[in-house]
Amino acid sequence: xxxxxxxxxxxxxxxxxxxxxxxxxxKRLGVMYIVTGLVFFxxxxxxxxxxRWQLAWxxxxxxxxxDFNRLFTMHGTTMVFLVGxxxxxxxxxxxxxxxxxxxxxxxxxxxxxxxxxFFFGGALLYFSYFGAQGLYGMGxxxxxxxxxxxxxxxxxxxxxxxxxxxxLGLMVSGFGSIATGINLVTxxxxxxCTGMRLMKMxxxxxxxxxxxxxxxxxxxxxxxxxxMLLFDRSLGAHFFDVQAGGSAVLWQNxxxxxxxxxxxxxxxxxxAFVSEIIPxxxxxxxxxxxxxxAATVTIGFISMGVWVHHMxxxxxxxxxxxxxxxxxxxxxVPTGIKMFNWVATxxxxxxxxxxxxxxxxGFLAQFLFGGLTGVMxxxxxxxxxxxxxxxxxxxxxxxxxxxxxxxxxxxxxxWFPKVSxxxxxxxxxxxxxxxLLIGFNLTFGPMHVSGMLGxxxxxxxxxxxxxxxxxxxxxxxxxxxxxxxxxxxxxNVIRSLQRGTPAGDDPWDAWTLEWSTTSPPPAWNxxxxxxxxxxxxxxxxxxxxxxDWKYE
Amino acid sequence: MTTxxxxxxxxxxxxxxxxxxxxxxxxxxxxxxxxxxxxxxxVIFALxxxxxxxxxxxxxxxxxxxxxxxxxTPIEPRPERVAKLTTHRAHRARVPLEIHPYSAGITGGLIxxxxxxxxxxxxxxxxxxxIWFAINVMAGTAMPSIGDMSTEGLLAYDASAMxxxxxxxxxxxxxxxxxxxxxxxxxxxxxxxxxxxxxxxVWCGLMLAAMSVxxxxxxxxxxxxxxxxxxxxxxxxxxxxxxxxxxxxxxQHWSYLERLGMEAPGVQxxxxxx
Ligand SMILES: [Cu+2]
Numbered sequence: 001x002x003x004x005x006x007x008x009x010x011x012x013x014x015x016x017x018x019x020x021x022x023x024x025x026x027k028r029l030g031v032m033y034i035v036t037g038l039v040f041f042x043x044x045x046x047x048x049x050x051x052r053w054q055l056a057w058x059x060x061x062x063x064x065x066x067d068f069n070r071l072f073t074m075h076g077t078t079m080v081f082l083v084g085x086x087x088x089x090x091x092x093x094x095x096x097x098x099x100x101x102x103x104x105x106x107x108x109x110x111x112x113x114x115x116x117x118f119f120f121g122g123a124l125l126y127f128s129y130f131g132a133q134g135l136y137g138m139g140x141x142x143x144x145x146x147x148x149x150x151x152x153x154x155x156x157x158x159x160x161x162x163x164x165x166x167x168l169g170l171m172v173s174g175f176g177s178i179a180t181g182i183n184l185v186t187x188x189x190x191x192x193c194t195g196m197r198l199m200k201m202x203x204x205x206x207x208x209x210x211x212x213x214x215x216x217x218x219x220x221x222x223x224x225x226x227x228m229l230l231f232d233r234s235l236g237a238h239f240f241d242v243q244a245g246g247s248a249v250l251w252q253n254x255x256x257x258x259x260x261x262x263x264x265x266x267x268x269x270x271x272a273f274v275s276e277i278i279p280x281x282x283x284x285x286x287x288x289x290x291x292x293x294a295a296t297v298t299i300g301f302i303s304m305g306v307w308v309h310h311m312x313x314x315x316x317x318x319x320x321x322x323x324x325x326x327x328x329x330x331x332x333v334p335t336g337i338k339m340f341n342w343v344a345t346x347x348x349x350x351x352x353x354x355x356x357x358x359x360x361x362g363f364l365a366q367f368l369f370g371g372l373t374g375v376m377x378x379x380x381x382x383x384x385x386x387x388x389x390x391x392x393x394x395x396x397x398x399x400x401x402x403x404x405x406x407x408x409x410x411x412x413x414x415w416f417p418k419v420s421x422x423x424x425x426x427x428x429x430x431x432x433x434x435x436l437l438i439g440f441n442l443t444f445g446p447m448h449v450s451g452m453l454g455x456x457x458x459x460x461x462x463x464x465x466x467x468x469x470x471x472x473x474x475x476x477x478x479x480x481x482x483x484x485x486x487x488x489x490x491x492n493v494i495r496s497l498q499r500g501t502p503a504g505d506d507p508w509d510a511w512t513l514e515w516s517t518t519s520p521p522p523a524w525n526x527x528x529x530x531x532x533x534x535x536x537x538x539x540x541x542x543x544x545x546x547x548d549w550k551y552e
Numbered sequence: 553m554t555t556x557x558x559x560x561x562x563x564x565x566x567x568x569x570x571x572x573x574x575x576x577x578x579x580x581x582x583x584x585x586x587x588x589x590x591x592x593x594x595v596i597f598a599l600x601x602x603x604x605x606x607x608x609x610x611x612x613x614x615x616x617x618x619x620x621x622x623x624x625t626p627i628e629p630r631p632e633r634v635a636k637l638t639t640h641r642a643h644r645a646r647v648p649l650e651i652h653p654y655s656a657g658i659t660g661g662l663i664x665x666x667x668x669x670x671x672x673x674x675x676x677x678x679x680x681x682x683i684w685f686a687i688n689v690m691a692g693t694a695m696p697s698i699g700d701m702s703t704e705g706l707l708a709y710d711a712s713a714m715x716x717x718x719x720x721x722x723x724x725x726x727x728x729x730x731x732x733x734x735x736x737x738x739x740x741x742x743x744x745x746x747x748x749x750x751x752x753x754v755w756c757g758l759m760l761a762a763m764s765v766x767x768x769x770x771x772x773x774x775x776x777x778x779x780x781x782x783x784x785x786x787x788x789x790x791x792x793x794x795x796x797x798x799x800x801x802x803x804q805h806w807s808y809l810e811r812l813g814m815e816a817p818g819v820q821x822x823x824x825x826x
Pocket of ligand 1: 259260263306307309310
């Protein structure tokens with residue numbers, strides 16, 4: 001017998017919608033996460049474009065100063081919490097059960113709960129644009145920066161409810177992330193198919209395991225800090241209220257104890273994507289799998305012990321600064337190991353330069369650049385010179401845009417055929433890649449220069465005589481290229497969904513279990529429970545005379 | 553029931569509870585920034601969603617059995633093979649793999665030194681009518697007193713100058729010959745061209761530039777044409793001598809036992825059949 005979620009009493013579009021709303025299927029939830037994340041990506045990108053327009057030349061007033069503060073706050077918050085997080089949770093949701101050969105996540109309903117908390121949390125945050133102003137006439141969207149430093153967030157300085165919206169929206173979506181993190185850890189540890197020992201898991205799954213553990217460890221301190229701030233603002237507590245004996249540094253410690261692991265929570269999925277894509281498009285096994293696992297776990301540990309590098313400029317003791325400088329540099333070691341292993345995977349391979357591989361190579365180059373400026377910033381005296389300048393903005397956009405977003409596009413071009421059953425256009429994809437590559441570097445490369453010339457981040461405008469004009473103009477021109485690239489992407493998705501080439505089950509001749517089922521996979525994923533003997537089960541099936549398990 | 557259905561597939565049933573519950577929780581928090589009725593509605597939603605969810609999983613989870621309608625295409629074995637990495641002896645080697653014996657460099661240097669001296673003395677005799685001129689000028693690099701000599705003095709035999717120039721020539725030729733022996737296998741394409749033309753050209757250029765500092769007085773006496781000729785003669789003889797010597801293996805690919813000189817079955821590399 002069978003029962004289907006389709007409600008016969010609803011009209012077809014409504015019953016379709018109903019199917020998605022009530023679903024507990026990890027694949028549908030994954031798609032919902034990613035689509036929501038991409039919509040927020042467009043919103044956050046629009047906010048960034050407005051800021052670049054305002055800063056394109058000295059003395060412009062395209063937006064009001066107070067709107068500018070909202071723009072950079074909402075841009076940062078959106079990109080970290082409503083773009084990076086859902087896309088990482090969505091892709092883990094979609095791919096982990098398929099890659100480990102199971103039918104769904106360990107807690108399917110908790111999975112749906114996690115998604116909806118994220119979704120409504122994001123909606124609540126954006127509702128501030130209407131709600132905060134309409135009801136109290138004070139403020140609209142949050143304007144305290146994405147890390148919301150005390151005491152600016154205290155009621156004395158932030159009247160109205162905009163900061164409360166920031167707290168509540170992120171807290172609700174953070175609860176969702178914690179739920180999904182727990183779900184992922186349980187699924188990966190308990191639901192693997194026959195033969196898939198820990199060291200036979202695809203590296204993607206290993207990285208997502210470490211990522212989920214980091215989420216479970218790092219998100220609760222943020223929620224706790226936000227509750228404390230809410231107490232300050234609503235219940236008369238004084239945790240961060242400096243005039244009443246509170247501590248602004250306490251907020252910084254609590255926030256960055258979440259904030260730095262968060263950076264790795266966001267970038268680890270990028271590592272996961274390219275660790276699957278580069279081998280398939282180099283036609284070689286991933287170089288140094290055990291070392292990659294070790295490096296991932298090491299990054300997980302060290303990333304929880306470096307947060308003070310965000311606070312070098314606040315006047316802590318030299319001993320503390322030196323300790324965290326050392327730990328920050330230490331994290332470059334496992335990250336460097338990964339870089340070398342990806343390059344070694346490509347070395348001597350039969351490289352196919354399809355769009356997913358192009359984006360992966362773009363990731364390698366740009367993430368390397370962002371990582372190296374990160375090592376520069378880890379040096380305390382250098383950090384003192386450029387702290388809170390555009391150099392820092394350039395640095396972390398190379399990591400999160402040049403790194404993460406490029407790898408996300410690599411992943412979309414790679415797994416879209418599996419999710420939709422249709423290929424994305426290679427020609428449009430290459431247009432998108434080159435335009436985005438040019439636009440990205442044009443926007444964020446010059447920021448290192450304007451930062452070195454002393455331009456502080458978050459300023460609304462600047463004077464003509466600082467020598468910053470040309471660098472800001474270049475940055476703003478880059479946005480046009482990026483916007484064009486994103487237009488190509490949207491067009492590509494729409495066109496391919498309607499009349500893209502049918503993908504077949506395994507369009508890239510890949511090796512992990514998700515390619516052994518249909519595209520898109522059925523609700524039950526696999527007709528029979530898979531059994532694996534190596535890290536590349538499909539290789540074994542395609543080459544029975546020369547299987548991988550003989551070598552592993 | 554289809555023939556492919558080896559096992560009974562059960563999936564969790566779709567459920568409105570989680571979404572309702574999440575919506576209620578969000579509304580509940582939103583009450584803080586709007587008004588308390590919003591929070592009350594939120595709590596009601598959250599409870600309703602929670603109860604619905606609870607009843608879906610307890611006492612027994614509600615499950616559905618899907619109609620299995622699609623099947624993946626079976627995976628066929630592929631004809632293409634893996635290109636295995638064959639470790640050639642040049643893989644990760646320190647170049648050069650083979651070198652000339654050091655003795656070839658030393659003897660090459662000595663013979664080259666003799667030829668070089670012959671060229672220099674010939675030039676000296678043709679230009680100044682005395683072979684001692686070249687010897688005295690060479691010794692001047694180490695003996696400042698020679699810089700003060702008159703032209704007649706430079707043309708005459710001087711025992712200490714002879715000793716100095718001879719020692720210098722011997723030592724320099726030994727070391728430069730050894731250097732030739734070491735670097736010849738590293739030079740690309742035509743090592744003899746490098747040894748005859750390029751290295752002497754670099755050396756002469758260096759001397760030309762440095763002589764005014766090393767010994768300004770002597771700079772006026774040196775005959776650059778014959779000087780260069782003598783260097784080229786040395787380079788030609790020495791590099792040809794070195795290159796003609798048989799190359800020997802650097803042992804870097806030898807096993808420890810081979811390097812120890814053990815002789816046992818399996819220790820020595822098999823001779824290639826080809
Ligand atoms: Cu950090």
